[in-house]
Amino acid sequence: MIEATLTATAKVVEPTIFDLSSPGRVGVSFPEPDVPRTELPKSMLRADLPLPELAEVDVVRHYMHLSKFNYSVDGGYYPLGSCTMKYNPKIDEDTCRLPGFLHTHPLQPIETVQGNLALMYQLQEWLKEISGFSAVTLQPAAGAHGEFTGVLIMRAYHKSRGDVKRTKMLIPDSAHGTNPASSGMIGLQIVQIPSDARGNVDLKALKEHCDDTVVGMMLTNPNTLGLFDENIEEVIKLVHDCGGLMYGDGANLNALLGIVKPGDIGFDVMHFNLHKTFAVPHGGGGPGSGPVGVAAHLADFLPEPLVGILEEGDDETPPLFGFVKPAKSIGRMKAFHGHFGGGHVRAFTYIAMHGPDGLKDISQYAVLNANYLLARLRNTYHVPFDRICMHEFVAEGQFAGSDVRALDIAKRLMDYNFHPPTNYFPLIVHEALMIEPTETENKDTLDAFADALIKIADEAKTKPELLHNAPSTTQFGRMDEVKAARDLVLCCWLPEDYGDQ
Amino acid sequence: MNTPATLKYTKSDEWFDASSGAMGLTDYAQSQLSDIVFVEILVDVGDTVETGSPIASVESVKASAEIYASAGGKVTAVNKDLSNKPETLNSDPYGAGWMVKIEGGQTSDVMDAAAYETYCAGRTH
Numbered sequence: 078m079i080e081a082t083l084t085a086t087a088k089v090v091e092p093t094i095f096d097l098s099s100p101g102r103v104g105v106s107f108p109e110p111d112v113p114r115t116e117l118p119k120s121m122l123r124a125d126l127p128l129p130e131l132a133e134v135d136v137v138r139h140y141m142h143l144s145k146f147n148y149s150v151d152g153g154y155y156p157l158g159s160c161t162m163k164y165n166p167k168i169d170e171d172t173c174r175l176p177g178f179l180h181t182h183p184l185q186p187i188e189t190v191q192g193n194l195a196l197m198y199q200l201q202e203w204l205k206e207i208s209g210f211s212a213v214t215l216q217p218a219a220g221a222h223g224e225f226t227g228v229l230i231m232r233a234y235h236k237s238r239g240d241v242k243r244t245k246m247l248i249p250d251s252a253h254g255t256n257p258a259s260s261g262m263i264g265l266q267i268v269q270i271p272s273d274a275r276g277n278v279d280l281k282a283l284k285e286h287c288d289d290t291v292v293g294m295m296l297t298n299p300n301t302l303g304l305f306d307e308n309i310e311e312v313i314k315l316v317h318d319c320g321g322l323m324y325g326d327g328a329n330l331n332a333l334l335g336i337v338k339p340g341d342i343g344f345d346v347m348h349f350n351l352h353k354t355f356a357v358p359h360g361g362g363g364p365g366s367g368p369v370g371v372a373a374h375l376a377d378f379l380p381e382p383l384v385g386i387l388e389e390g391d392d393e394t395p396p397l398f399g400f401v402k403p404a405k406s407i408g409r410m411k412a413f414h415g416h417f418g419g420g421h422v423r424a425f426t427y428i429a430m431h432g433p434d435g436l437k438d439i440s441q442y443a444v445l446n447a448n449y450l451l452a453r454l455r456n457t458y459h460v461p462f463d464r465i466c467m468h469e470f471v472a473e474g475q476f477a478g479s480d481v482r483a484l485d486i487a488k489r490l491m492d493y494n495f496h497p498p499t500n501y502f503p504l505i506v507h508e509a510l511m512i513e514p515t516e517t518e519n520k521d522t523l524d525a526f527a528d529a530l531i532k533i534a535d536e537a538k539t540k541p542e543l544l545h546n547a548p549s550t551t552q553f554g555r556m557d558e559v560k561a562a563r564d565l566v567l568c569c570w571l572p573e574d575y576g577d578q
Numbered sequence: 579m580n581t582p583a584t585l586k587y588t589k590s591d592e593w594f595d596a597s598s599g600a601m602g603l604t605d606y607a608q609s610q611l612s613d614i615v616f617v618e619i620l621v622d623v624g625d626t627v628e629t630g631s632p633i634a635s636v637e638s639v640k641a642s643a644e645i646y647a648s649a650g651g652k653v654t655a656v657n658k659d660l661s662n663k664p665e666t667l668n669s670d671p672y673g674a675g676w677m678v679k680i681e682g683g684q685t686s687d688v689m690d691a692a693a694y695e696t697y698c699a700g701r702t703h
Contacts, residue, residue: 501640562615
């Protein structure tokens, strides 16, 4: 077992790149031109352009220093619940940089990008197989964009049937905030459905709201408590019986690969988070990617274009891939075809590398790791909905008779060189600490993390000031979150702000 | 926890003062939200609000929350100072932190102070 130890780091504050600037320094020297110089028109020249002036090595070192302040999944354990911050295999970096993918343009004639289209087609097919849906669009840029796409499809479906009085979206109180936001952007009325004592959707409350004004329900399953809804079939039936559609938020699909197909149990629409489940980087390192899968009755409404087969192939000739438009398409959701290199190629690589059995292993290890941590921590931290969890669980970061809060525990974890778990979400748990280990961590890492949390619980009783003042070993101490939120500086840096620099 | 006996309370943590028609966010709610950093009042003078309809949106460093009308009636005043000083909701939730005043003041499904305190005590696991 690895003993959690505190790390001591020298406190050096890196100057801004403007502070490092010195007039006349340049990064690149150009050779003398072999054509005559042409003066630019005076009207198009600005009087001054206060950009920093540095040599290349100074720029590289500046950003290298800054990058060392960062905590990344390549640098340490990152149990950020609801985010699935799994380690992304480096082979993805190779495949998305293959010249055939890297140097293509979305406006090229389709005959010249058949490999790209074949990859996108196959990814659509794999996502259909994984999820149990009939059709998939790869267009949406990220999860919430996928939600927006899915809800537009739901509305278009009702409208196409002349069913225009449906204006309500049912959303559980354990939902991601993006669910009400996506529905709200479309102008739907949000109705919040409470959870019951076991963390499931409260069936009684759901029944009360199921009527002929319901567009549908947006449900994350497993939900943000990391719990699989024990009444999922009943929930879906209630929504379907009143004519509503069932939206699945695929944020937590990492628990279900090769085990449950959401399409098979009655979901009508779902978005995938390729940047969570399928090893596409996210969290500032994006871009994300949020494909949407739909059941057969919604396939005609998908955004255009989809990748399809224009001419079937045979034993000697491959098929001709191209773009097809669904009959009642809601239109384009994004310029071009989604995040191809950043999202599709990486996800394709990841799925191809693991295969069907490997994908199932991923989910089983993700669930096993979460349950191992839950078992090690439940006697130290109160877990309000304590039953077998899926890929994550939510504990309370508070102790009876102590003024230590979840935020203090999260900050103290940084002193033990761990990224804190998600805190204060979901809102239905007081002082929530939401822990998602993912499948990529070994037992030694999980034990070191559990040891640190248990030690911190002891410190909360014996030396609470260590927690209130944490972190003390990081580059910067406790940030003033209130000031950061109240005194917003929203404007960009304009050249005039730099005067004669 | 401060729970003035003269006020009525909702399950969604708003208070209502029947004598002045004022309503706002309870002390329990502000302590749960912690430092409030943003307030937007969603109704104007002259609007009619129904019990349970949204009157304001608040954000703290921990969470964002909708505030619902604790009584129904016609809006006679809104507290415009709150958007510049959201911290008032933390320091004086029942006084300077009032959000909206109404006339009419039809309430339904509200609790007295003792019932609200019992209700809140049952929510901290």
